[in-house]
Amino acid sequence: QFPFGRRLPCDIYWHGVSFHDNDIFSGQVNKFPGMTEMVRKITLSRAVRTMQDLFPLEYNFYPRSWILPEEFPLFVDEVRMMKDSDPSWKPTFIVKPDGGCQGDGIYLIKDPSDIRLTGSIQSRPAVVQEYICKPLLVDKLKFDIRLYVLLKSLEPLEIYIAKDGLSRFCTEPYQEPTLKNLHQVFMHLTNYSLNIHSGNFIHSDNVNTGSKRTFSSILCRLSSRGADVKKLWSDIISLVIKTIIALTPELKVYYQSDIPAGKPGPTCFQILGFDILLMKNLKPMLLEVNANPSMRIEHEQELSPGVFENVPSPVDEEVKVAVIRDTLRLVDPQKKKRKDVQRHVESCKTTVNVRYNYVLWYRCQTLEEASEAKEEAREAGAGDGGERGGSRSPEAGLPSLCLKQVFPKYARQFSYLRLVDRVAALFIRFLGVKGTTKLGPTGFRTFIRNCKLSNSNFSMASVDILYIDITRRWNSMGIDHKESGMGLQAFVEAFFCLAQKKYKSLPLHKQVASLIDFCEYHLAALDEKRLVCGRG
Numbered sequence: 001q002f003p004f005g006r007r008l009p010c011d012i013y014w015h016g017v018s019f020h021d022n023d024i025f026s027g028q029v030n031k032f033p034g035m036t037e038m039v040r041k042i043t044l045s046r047a048v049r050t051m052q053d054l055f056p057l058e059y060n061f062y063p064r065s066w067i068l069p070e071e072f073p074l075f076v077d078e079v080r081m082m083k084d085s086d087p088s089w090k091p092t093f094i095v096k097p098d099g100g101c102q103g104d105g106i107y108l109i110k111d112p113s114d115i116r117l118t119g120s121i122q123s124r125p126a127v128v129q130e131y132i133c134k135p136l137l138v139d140k141l142k143f144d145i146r147l148y149v150l151l152k153s154l155e156p157l158e159i160y161i162a163k164d165g166l167s168r169f170c171t172e173p174y175q176e177p178t179l180k181n182l183h184q185v186f187m188h189l190t191n192y193s194l195n196i197h198s199g200n201f202i203h204s205d206n207v208n209t210g211s212k213r214t215f216s217s218i219l220c221r222l223s224s225r226g227a228d229v230k231k232l233w234s235d236i237i238s239l240v241i242k243t244i245i246a247l248t249p250e251l252k253v254y255y256q257s258d259i260p261a262g263k264p265g266p267t268c269f270q271i272l273g274f275d276i277l278l279m280k281n282l283k284p285m286l287l288e289v290n291a292n293p294s295m296r297i298e299h300e301q302e303l304s305p306g307v308f309e310n311v312p313s314p315v316d317e318e319v320k321v322a323v324i325r326d327t328l329r330l331v332d333p334q335k336k337k338r339k340d341v342q343r344h345v346e347s348c349k350t351t352v353n354v355r356y357n358y359v360l361w362y363r364c365q366t367l368e369e370a371s372e373a374k375e376e377a378r379e380a381g382a383g384d385g386g387e388r389g390g391s392r393s394p395e396a397g398l399p400s401l402c403l404k405q406v407f408p409k410y411a412r413q414f415s416y417l418r419l420v421d422r423v424a425a426l427f428i429r430f431l432g433v434k435g436t437t438k439l440g441p442t443g444f445r446t447f448i449r450n451c452k453l454s455n456s457n458f459s460m461a462s463v464d465i466l467y468i469d470i471t472r473r474w475n476s477m478g479i480d481h482k483e484s485g486m487g488l489q490a491f492v493e494a495f496f497c498l499a500q501k502k503y504k505s506l507p508l509h510k511q512v513a514s515l516i517d518f519c520e521y522h523l524a525a526l527d528e529k530r531l532v533c534g535r536g
């Protein structure tokens with residue numbers, strides 16, 4: 001530990017809270033720059049909303065949400081309209097302060113007029129969300145799932161999901177919300193930090209019982225009731241991948257700002273905590289993503305009033321130790337070195353002239369610490385605890401991996417969703433000076449000019465107006481005052497506007513895809529021209 005700053009170069013840096021050390025020039029860091037900001041309730045809701053605008057069906061795993069205070073009038077209007085069109089609709093909403101955690105400041109309401117406007121709403125931005133009234137119950141109790149996800153790399157995107165997670169239970173039997181029970185947090189909120197204070201909380205040394213259990217124990221129960229557990233897992237995997245796809249565009253903007261491409265720098269990975277609620281019909285719904293999930297494997301027990309003791313928690317230990325152990329195995333720098341050598345071998349194998357192929361390949365082989373085949377055998381045999389092929393295995397004796405790769409494994413099913421990623425690539429190209437996250441007016445004009453978007457119907461004067469209008473509105477929401485200019489989300493809005501103007505009759509995602517193709521085509525042509533001129 002380096003409480004006063006790091007002095008030695010390391011292979012792996014494990015920050016406690018967030019990415020903050022800009023003096024790291026190599027190695028692997030356990031946090032992505034900007035992740036904490038990205039998973040705040042408002043930012044996450046905005047990022048998911050952008051995807052919901054493009055792909056409403058694919059992103060229906062996130063409850064309908066409004067951002068307070070600026071969308072309060074919209075919230076009132078939309079609820080009124082929905083009630084008018086369906087008088088039997090008796091919704092409940094949950095208000096969650098932005099940046100809050102552990103259920104802090106959360107309350108339920110039946111009507112938009114119940115929002116506590118006095119003071120807090122102005123001073124504390126929040127998200128108001130449709131409340132999921134019919135959750136799946138086990139033992140008559142509401143519970144949520146905490147799943148651990150490793151974002152191993154942003155570019156290329158690599159995602160792993162832990163095979164087991166935690167189920168955190170409420171401590172009072174669930175009833176659908178009524179005006180009478182709205183305030184009963186032990187019935188409606190599954191937060192461990194709240195329920196631990198209930199007299200009904202059960203610490204169990206068994207992973208199948210008590211107020212915190214393994215998710216696998218729930219799956220076993222569901223399976224014995226005849227539920228389609230395979231489908232549930234596949235829905236959860238899809239929810240996780242889609243959520244990360246919603247977050248990656250802005251993460252890439254943060255990344256290039258903190259770790260500019262082309263310069264030596266670290267690579268990042270991060271363990272995320274996904275909080276998921278299962279509906280009665282087993283549909284998983286995303287509640288939130290935690291950038292700094294608790295890795296505690298013990299809990300506090302009050303021995304006598306005011307006297308606490310840390311007691312091991314077998315459920316936490318079972319799930320969390322495996323997540324940390326496997327994360328370290330997956331980002332193991334030695335393994336990376338072996339893989340790089342392997343890649344070198346592969347490139348030698350494919351590029352050398354056939355005549356010299358054998359000689360060079362042999363040289364590469366001698367460089368190699370372990371062939372991929374050996375490595376695979378080692379991974380496969382890791383559970384047996386034996387050493388394989390005579391080589392000393394650093395993984396010998398470790399259980400098989402609990403982290404399962406889901407991306408790029410299932411990349412093909414999801415690639416069509418990665419439109420905003422491509423918009424972000426355009427944005428980053430025109431950011432200009434490295435280290436910034438906002439686009440200036442000149443950068444925006446260059447984007448329009450280089451992509452050939454200005455024409456007789458859309459003058460450069462209207463380009464400037466579009467830039468000023470959108471940028472001013474986003475900046476007035478007070479999200480980031482550190483830099484002036486157009487942030488990615490504002491750029492995405494401007495891009496959607498341009499796409500709608502240019503390709504009128506198509507659905508939004510097709511309009512956006514067409515405009516991206518158009519821009520990429522013109523930029524590629526420009527690059528080609530520059531290359532030829534450069535050569536000349």
Ligand code: ADP
Pocket residue numbers: 063094096100101102103104106129130131132133144188189190191275277287288
């Ligand atoms: P926090 O970060 O404060 O824990 P969450 O978004 O996780 O905030 O919400 C706290 C708890 O409230 C969740 O664990 C869940 O039990 C409940 N909850 C949150 N959103 C909803 C929702 N839309 N529908 C039903 N229950 C919800």
